[in-house]
Amino acid sequence: MLHDYPLMLKDLRLKVTPKRLAILDFLARTGTYVSPEEVRQNLREQFASIGLPTVYRNLDELASGGIVSKIIHPNRQLYYYFCPNSNHHHHFICLSCRTVTDLHICAVKGLEEEINDQVGGKVMSHILQVNGLCGICCAKDTVSGNNFSKKGEQL
Amino acid sequence: MLHDYPLMLKDLRLKVTPKRLAILDFLARTGTYVSPEEVRQNLREQFASIGLPTVYRNLDELASGGIVSKIIHPNRQLYYYFCPNSNHHHHFICLSCRTVTDLHICAVKGLEEEINDQVGGKVMSHILQVNGLCGICCAKDTVSGNNFSKKGEQL
DNA sequence: GGAAAAATCGAAATGATTTCCATTTAGTCC
DNA sequence: GGACTAAATGGAAATCATTTCGATTTTTCC
Numbered sequence: 584m585l586h587d588y589p590l591m592l593k594d595l596r597l598k599v600t601p602k603r604l605a606i607l608d609f610l611a612r613t614g615t616y617v618s619p620e621e622v623r624q625n626l627r628e629q630f631a632s633i634g635l636p637t638v639y640r641n642l643d644e645l646a647s648g649g650i651v652s653k654i655i656h657p658n659r660q661l662y663y664y665f666c667p668n669s670n671h672h673h674h675f676i677c678l679s680c681r682t683v684t685d686l687h688i689c690a691v692k693g694l695e696e697e698i699n700d701q702v703g704g705k706v707m708s709h710i711l712q713v714n715g716l717c718g719i720c721c722a723k724d725t726v727s728g729n730n731f732s733k734k735g736e737q738l
Numbered sequence: 739m740l741h742d743y744p745l746m747l748k749d750l751r752l753k754v755t756p757k758r759l760a761i762l763d764f765l766a767r768t769g770t771y772v773s774p775e776e777v778r779q780n781l782r783e784q785f786a787s788i789g790l791p792t793v794y795r796n797l798d799e800l801a802s803g804g805i806v807s808k809i810i811h812p813n814r815q816l817y818y819y820f821c822p823n824s825n826h827h828h829h830f831i832c833l834s835c836r837t838v839t840d841l842h843i844c845a846v847k848g849l850e851e852e853i854n855d856q857v858g859g860k861v862m863s864h865i866l867q868v869n870g871l872c873g874i875c876c877a878k879d880t881v882s883g884n885n886f887s888k889k890g891e892q893l
Numbered sequence: 894g895g896a897a898a899a900a901t902c903g904a905a906a907t908g909a910t911t912t913c914c915a916t917t918t919a920g921t922c923c
Numbered sequence: 924g925g926a927c928t929a930a931a932t933g934g935a936a937a938t939c940a941t942t943t944c945g946a947t948t949t950t951t952c953c
Contacts, residue, residue, distance in 0.1 A: 690845030703873030718858030
């Protein structure tokens with residue numbers, strides 16, 4: 584699937600800058616979720632200077648615009664995943680190889696009804712993300728490579 | 739409902755210390771989710787010295803033991819909520835008054851099936867939390883008092 | 894090509910959470 | 924009740940992802 588990055592950016596009223604394009608391109612090529620620091624590492628190959636604030640700002644803007652998704656890792660750091668699918672859905676993330684699988688059931692509908700009945704409140708946002716090992720990593724049975732921080736799982 | 743804190747702690751093989759009891763008591767009395775810093779503020783009234791590491795360590799141990807729940811706020815800080823209910827369930831949290839409502843539907847069952855079919859992977863953990871305004875705060879229609887950090891919502 | 898708005902940079906600040914290690918305390922066994 | 928051991932605690936300092944700041948550069952649009 585090809586993406587027209589300049590058009591995507593214009594739709595979000597973001598200016599089309601070389602760094603934005605490179606960030607999008609990197610995210611799309613990688614196909615897994617990545618950390619802001621990893622994005623910067625990669626952009627360094629193309630740009631003499633690339634500030635971390637620029638990376639953070641852009642990832643955040645792209646996430647607000649719905650082109651990328653934020654992944655909240657059990658280590659509580661943020662990762663980003665190229666996911667221009669605008670239908671409401673949730674993610675299954677592999678803690679080992681970092682692949683993301685889109686899930687098509689929205690599990691929150693029933694909960695919203697329960698909340699309406701019980702609390703009469705208003706739902707403003709929700710987090711739903713399923714963490715685990717994908718089939719391939721599960722078969723390998725080794726949590727290899729992409730370990731994250733030394734801190735234990737926290738969520 | 740009365741709670742036997744010393745017994746709860748013994749069940750978790752944690753020593754019964756005055757600070758642990760005070761933390762549990764504070765959480766239970768408060769009835770809303772609170773930040774580690776707020777716990778420390780409160781314990782200061784009872785103890786001449788109380789270190790922040792102690793508070794963090796204890797909250798984390800109690801969460802691991804299932805006596806309190808971690809709340810992951812949209813501002814990405816951790817809050818804790820006294821919730822010794824060991825049945826699997828999820829939470830609706832009010833962003834204004836910080837009340838928590840236990841939800842009785844587990845929304846993740848269906849997703850796990852989908853994951854098994856699609857990915858063949860193994861689910862290790864999930865986050866599901868619904869954020870909003872409870873009925874009372876909704877009626878007031880003002881997001882009063884308990885604002886959190888100045889940073890915008892992030893999740 | 895020039896002006897206005899947006900984007901970017903580097904350096905420094907922020908701030909929640911942890912680490913370290915010396916000291917104290919709870920649990921246990923006589 | 925004292926002594927011992929493992930666990931808990933405190934204070935200060937470190938960590939480290941993420942933001943802020945103010946000055947400079949780019950993009951966009953006419």
